[in-house]
Amino acid sequence: xxxxxxxxxxxxxxxxxxxxxxxxxxxxxxxxxxxxxxxxxxxxxxxxxxxxxxxxxxxxxxxxxxxxxxxxxxxxxx
Numbered sequence: 001x002x003x004x005x006x007x008x009x010x011x012x013x014x015x016x017x018x019x020x021x022x023x024x025x026x027x028x029x030x031x032x033x034x035x036x037x038x039x040x041x042x043x044x045x046x047x048x049x050x051x052x053x054x055x056x057x058x059x060x061x062x063x064x065x066x067x068x069x070x071x072x073x074x075x076x077x078x
Contacts, residue, residue, distance in 0.1 A: 012020070053061075
């Protein structure tokens with residue numbers, strides 16, 4: 001008795017195949033996002049521990065990020 005190598009999804013419709021492909025892409029994206037977050041959580045504390053930013057640098061960076069974002073959000077809301 002021989003075992004044939006046949007595609008188990010050969011009889012699936014094109015719409016179902018497209019849905020499966022879409023779910024696969026979403027799953028891959030979720031995995032990549034999880035890996036990026038995990039890397040950031042591992043790397044950022046090491047960088048902070050290594051470089052010890054001065055308080056003025058922390059304040060300046062926070063202001064440089066939050067101020068334009070706040071103005072942008074205020075422009076949308078107003």
